[in-house]
Amino acid sequence: MTDNNMADLALKKRRNQRLLALAGGIGLVGVAVAAYWTLYASHYVSTDNAYTAVEVAQITPSYGGIVADVKVKDTQAVKKGDVLVVIDPTDARLAAAQAAAELDRAMRRVRSYVANDSNLAAQITAREADEKRASAQLASAQADFERAKLDLTRRDALLASGSVSGDELTRAQNAFAGAEANLAAAKSAVAQSAANLRSAMAAKEANGALINDTTVDTNPEVQAARARLDQAKVDLERTVIRAPLDGVVAKRQVQLGQRVQAGMPLMAVVPVSEMYVDANFKEVQLSKVRIGQPVTLHADLYGKDVSYTGVVEGFAGGSGSAFSAIPAQNATGNWIKVVQRLPVRVKLDPAELLAKPLKVGLSMHAEIDTSGLTD
Template structure:
C-alpha cells in the first residue's frame, strides 16, 4: 500500500506552483491604485487647492456687492397738457431723443405777444433816437443863445461908453455955446452986435444945454438896461461897469439855465450850478481831449438817458422773447443721457407741472459696483487696484474687469438717516462694512449688459500695481473749481 501511493503523489501537480502568480498580480494592482490616488491627489493639490490658496492669499473679495448706475429723473421745465408720450418702460434711448411732447399752442401765443413787444420796443428806440437828436439840436441852439446873450451885454457896455462919449462931446459943445453967448452979450451992450445975433447965440446955448441933458439921460438909460444904478456911486465914472457883467447879467444867467436844463435831459450835468458861462463852456469842451464838438455830441447821443432807457426796454423785450421761445422748446422733453427708460408714470392728456417726475432713465454705460468690504479687509486696498468681477447672473464663465476708484467716507450705518447709537450697556461689537466703488473697465453693454441691483462678487488683486487717477491712495485729489461758462453776449 505504501509503494502504490508514491507514483500517484509524483504525477499530481503540487499546490505551491499556482499561488505565487496570484499574489503578485493583486499586489501590483494595489500599488497601481495607490499611485493613481497619489497622482490624482497631487494633481488636485497642484491644480485646484494650491491655486485656490494662492488666489485667496493675493486677493480680497466680498459677496456683499451690487451693480449701480446713474439715474436721471425726467421732469418738465414748463407746465402744460401732455400731447404724446413716445417711450415706454425698458425702451432704450439716446441723448436727444424725444420722450414727451406737451401742447405748444399756449407758448406759441406767448412768443407772438413777446415778438409784438419787441417790435414796439424797436419803434420806441427809433423815437428815442430822434428825440435825442432833436434835443442835441436844441442844445446847440441854446448854446448860441447863451453866446448871443453875452454879446448883448458886451454891446450894452459898449453903448454906455459910446453914449458917455456923446455926453462928453455935448458938454464941450455946451461950453463953446456958453462962451459965444457971453461974447455976444457983451457985444450987444456995446452996440457992436445986433439983437438978432444975440438971440441966435442964446438959442444955440439952449440947444447945447438940451443936448447935454439928453446925452446924460441916454447914458442913464443904457446903465439901467444893464441893471446898473443910473447915477454911479461917488468917485466912479458913468462908464464904470463890473468886470464880469457879461457872466452874471440876468439874461446871460437865464440862457445858461436853459442850456443846463437841456443838457441835463441829455445826461450832461455840470460839476456846480455856481459856474459862470465861461467855466461851463470850458468844462463842456473838456469832455473830448481834442475839444471836437462833433465827437462830444456823438458821445452824448450814445449815453443819453432817454436813448439808454429805450435800449434797455428793447433788450428786456428781446430777453422776454428769448424766454418765450425757450419755453416753447421746453414743450418737447428730450433725453439727457443714453440709457433705459424706467418708472414711466405719464400718459397723454395728463396735466403736468414744472418739476413733476415723469419717468427715469438709467444709464447703461456709466455702470459701477458698490462693494461693501469688511473693515478688516480694507488694510491693503488702494485706489487703482485691479478687480475681477463675477456676476451671479453669468456665473464664473464671464468676468468683468474693474478698478477701485474711491472709498465712501463713512460706513453705511453712519450715513443712514438715523445713525445707530451704541452708547448702551449691552453693546455688541459688529464688524462694519465700508462701501468701495469699483469702476468697470472696457465695459460694453451691447455685448454683456449688467443690470442695476444685480449681485456680484468682486475680487481685488492685492499684488496688482495700482493705475489710473489717484493710484495707490485712500482719498482722491481735491477737484479744482471749474471756471464759469461765458454768458451769452448781449445783442
C-alpha cells in the same frame, strides 16, 4: 516569545505605521493648504453682498405747461436725443413772439435816442446863440439906461433955472423909466437864455448816458430785450423734452393732459450700458485692495456660467452705517463692536454688459485679485 506577544507587536507596529502615515497625510494637507493660501487664496477677497447700480437720469421739465404728448412708456429703450414728452407750446410760442416785438421796439427806441442826440446838440447851439444875443441886448439896454439916467439928471439940474420946461423933464423921466424897464427885461432874458442853455445841455447829457460808448446792437436796452427773446426761444425748445442719454425708461409718472411744473419728476432713464457694482466688503478684507485691481463678478440672474470682468474704480467715503438715517452711537456704554462694510465701486466692461445686460439692484458676487497694484 509566544504567538500572542508576536501578534501584539505586529499590531502595534501596524498601528504606528498608520498613525505615522496619517500624521504625514495631515502634514501634507497642511502644507498644501498653506501653499494654496500663500500662493493663491491670500491674493483674493470676495463678497456676495454686492448689487448693481447706475447713475439714473431724472427727467424733469424746465418749462411748465400741459402735456400734449408722451412718446415713451416704462421699459422702453431710448437713444440720446429721442423725444420723451411734448408740452403744449402755445404759451411759449406767444411769449417768444412778444419778446421779438419787444426787441424790435427797443432797437427803434435806441435809434430814436441817437437821432435825438443830434437834435439836442443843435438845440444847445441855438441856446448859446440866444444867450449871446441876450447878453448883447443887455449891454444895449444898460447903455440906454445910463444915457436916460444922465439926461434926467441934467434936466433936473436945469429945471430950477428955467432952462428946461416941465414937458421936457417929463419926457426925460419917461425915457429913464422905459430904459430901466428895458434893462430889467434884458437881464431877465439873459437869465432865461442861460437857464435854457443849461436845460438843453442837461437833456443832451441825459440822452448821452443812454447811448454813450454803445451801438444800437450793444445798447443795454437792446441787449436786455435780446436776452428775453433768447430765453423765450429756449423755453419754446424746452417744451420738447428729450432723452439726455441712451438707456431704458423707468418710473414713468407723467400722463397725457397733465399740467406739469418746472422741476416736477416725470420719469427716469436708466443708462444700462453704464452699469457698475457696489460691492460691500468687510473692513478686514480691504487692507490690500487698491484702485485698478481686477475683479471677477457673477450675477445671480445668470448664475456661475456667466462671468463679468471689472476693475476697482473707487471706495465710498464711509461705511453704510455711517450714512444711515440713524447712525450708530458708538460712544454709549452698551456699545458692541460690529465689523463694518465699506462699499467698493467696481466698473464693468461695456461690451460684456451689451452681451449680457443687467438691471439696477441685481445681486452679484464679486472677487478681487489683490496680487497686483499694491503699495
